[in-house]
Amino acid sequence: MSTATEPTAAATPGSREPLVAMADVGKSYGNVHALRGVSLEVYPGEVTCVLGDNGAGKSTLIKIMAGLHEHSEGAFCVNGISRNLASPRAAQQLGIATVYQDLALAPLMSVWRNFFMGNEIRRGLFLDSATMRRIADEELQKMGIHIGDLDRPVGGLSGGQKQCIAIARAIYFGAKVIILDEPTAALGVRQSGVVLKYIAKARDAGLGVVFITHNPHHAYLVGNHFVVLKLGRVVLDAHRDEITLDELTAEMAGGQELAELQHELRDVDPDATVAPDHPETAPAAPARSTDERRP
């Protein structure tokens, strides 16, 4: 939650002042250059999608924003003020919340206890469970999240519902920027849809959303701005009106590299098959359909 003393990232929907701005940011781990010359701005009321293959530097980028790692080069500003965040708490105090894939939810604890974990309301020495249960219920309802019994342990909920609780919790506790690290990676189509809906709700509430994903289709469903990283560098930075889903998908599939590969493989006929020299090593006959196998 933000404190009164720190100027938090101000969320004025539609404002053109970035909440978070990175300019030429670099990060090295010993000899490994995980990020080089990365510039990125996060605006309120926008979903900024960060895409890239494994090892592209996505997690490193969000760890800098989340206060887990300090950058080695360049400038990182929150609300126009240059920062070198020393801890996740420092990031939270500036209104930057991160929802990691493993979520930091306690599976055996109830929904409302998880909602207030680390920010419990007390009455004297005791937890004010009635108030916490009521607020958790109101906040989840406000986001259109229907869990039913809030005394249920979180471990029994679906992956999508857990993500939604983490998003609602971050918003309630004053986040202005919410970073989601691959929130749909482990989910099926329907559950991903639910999470994408809450990403759009967080954006509509005026937050700056940073959505990390491998999936250009998910990114394009909710994204206003797309940044593709490759080997630690930004290879594409485009607003929604500057790129189509097909172009984004092609960029993620390898872009120029794929075009070069296609050129190199121009003599290869994918329809061709080679007769086996040894019948015993020949591939098995194609499987018959279930209908054919019926007597």
Ligand SMILES: Nc1ncnc2c1ncn2[C@@H]1O[C@H](COP(=O)(O)OP(=O)(O)OP(=O)(O)O)[C@@H](O)[C@H]1O
């Ligand atoms: N703590 C670390 N120490 C050394 N090298 C690291 C460390 N963290 C990341 N790296 C390296 O930095 C590069 C970027 O890694 P990063 O985890 O940021 O990529 P990513 O885009 O999140 O990948 P993935 O999609 O696999 O999660 C990789 O080469 C990785 O091996």
Ligand SMILES: [Mg+2]
């Ligand atoms: Mg990662």
